[in-house]
Amino acid sequence: MTQFIDTHSHLYDNDFISDLPEVIERAKESKVLRCILPAVDKSCQQSLMDTASGYPGTLFPAAGLHPTSVGENWEEELEFVYETAAAHKYIAIGEIGMDGYWSKDFLSQQAIVFEKQIELAVRLNLPVIIHSREATEEIFKVLERCRQLNVKGVFHAFSGSYETFCRIQKTGNFLVGIGGVVTFKKAALAETVKKIGLENIVLETDAPWLAPAPFRGKRNEPSYIGIIAQKLSELLEKDIDEVAEKTTGNAQRMFNL
Numbered sequence: 126m127t128q129f130i131d132t133h134s135h136l137y138d139n140d141f142i143s144d145l146p147e148v149i150e151r152a153k154e155s156k157v158l159r160c161i162l163p164a165v166d167k168s169c170q171q172s173l174m175d176t177a178s179g180y181p182g183t184l185f186p187a188a189g190l191h192p193t194s195v196g197e198n199w200e201e202e203l204e205f206v207y208e209t210a211a212a213h214k215y216i217a218i219g220e221i222g223m224d225g226y227w228s229k230d231f232l233s234q235q236a237i238v239f240e241k242q243i244e245l246a247v248r249l250n251l252p253v254i255i256h257s258r259e260a261t262e263e264i265f266k267v268l269e270r271c272r273q274l275n276v277k278g279v280f281h282a283f284s285g286s287y288e289t290f291c292r293i294q295k296t297g298n299f300l301v302g303i304g305g306v307v308t309f310k311k312a313a314l315a316e317t318v319k320k321i322g323l324e325n326i327v328l329e330t331d332a333p334w335l336a337p338a339p340f341r342g343k344r345n346e347p348s349y350i351g352i353i354a355q356k357l358s359e360l361l362e363k364d365i366d367e368v369a370e371k372t373t374g375n376a377q378r379m380f381n382l
Contacts, residue, residue: 127369129354130376131160131347133220133254133281133302133329136184137169137176140333140344149180152347156369159382160347163187163220163254163281166194167205174213185382187217189242192224192235192256199234203241210245216380218246219254220281223267226259235260240267243276252379253278254302261289268296279327279379282306282335286313287320300375302329305337305345308356315360323361323371327379328353 131152141148152160162173164187177186188210190202210218221242223235246253255278257264268276276297283290283301293299303326307314318326328350330336336345337352351365354372358365376382 127156127366128373129155129157129328129350129369130373130382131157131330131332131350132279132327132376132380133163133304134160134332134347135165135334136160136162136332136347137172138333141346145176148346148348149183152350153183155348155351157347157350159183159185161185161187161216161254161376161380163217164189164206165191165220167202170205170209185216185380186213187219187254188213188215189217189219189221189254190238191220192222192239192260193227195231195235195238199231199238203238206242207245210249215249215251216382217252217254217278218242218249219252219278220256221253222256222281223260223263224256224258225263232260232263236263236267239264240271243267243271243274246278247271247274247276255280255299256282257285261285265292265296268293272296277379281329282331284314285317287317290317290321290325300325300327300379302327303357304329304331304353305335305341305349307353307360308337309341310338315356318357319360323357323363323368324375326357326372327376328372
């Protein structure tokens with residue numbers, strides 16, 4: 126039976142307040158049977174948990190501090206991640222990482238927070254969900270320091286080169302999350318995934334953002350996973366059932382689903 130897992134979806138976002146049941150139903154009709162909900166910061170955690178608890182067995186919550194939420198109160202936010210990770214059962218620590226696109230003001234603090242959350246994930250035997258934007262070298266410095274920890278996880282919204290992918294593989298047990306960007310015209314990622322191969326890929330939407338063509342610029346949702354899978358099927362010259370089977374299997378093993 127063909128089924129998909131959306132490994133990165135913010136269904137607790139305000140964009141889904143008015144029609145979340147319909148969104149979930151469309152996902153199931155499109156054979157997207159499970160979705161992972163990554164965290165952002167303390168302010169969103171209650172909404173995330175409420176959303177996930179409404180759909181047990183379908184929505185799975187993660188805990189973490191997003192790099193763009195690292196600011197003056199980063200220690201307080203990090204402490205909250207520790208507390209909530211100890212109090213609840215989460216499927217991953219994420220979304221964590223580093224981001225130099227929005228601001229470089231707290232980049233050194235982002236590195237500290239990233240490393241400490243990796244250490245937390247390893248202690249809890251959980252995978253990490255890594256956000257990396259205009260901070261590639263900074264990310265690798267942290268991963269190099271953590272190499273001996275045998276880190277596992279997913280590089281969310283991967284858009285790097287094949288060479289970057291090969292560097293990633295030397296730092297831990299990592300898969301790459303492929304989403305709507307692979308369907309965009311002139312996307313360099315399309316050529317990169319041909320070299321990466323299905324054995325290293327999981328599917329994701331990053332809903333409500335980064336909708337695939339032909340919905341680019343509109344609200345994204347898990348039901349669009351099939352569009353991403355179809356594009357991979359074409360690029361890799363594989364049957365879409367094989368794309369579903371392998372990417373779903375990868376997600377199941379990584380997130381213990």
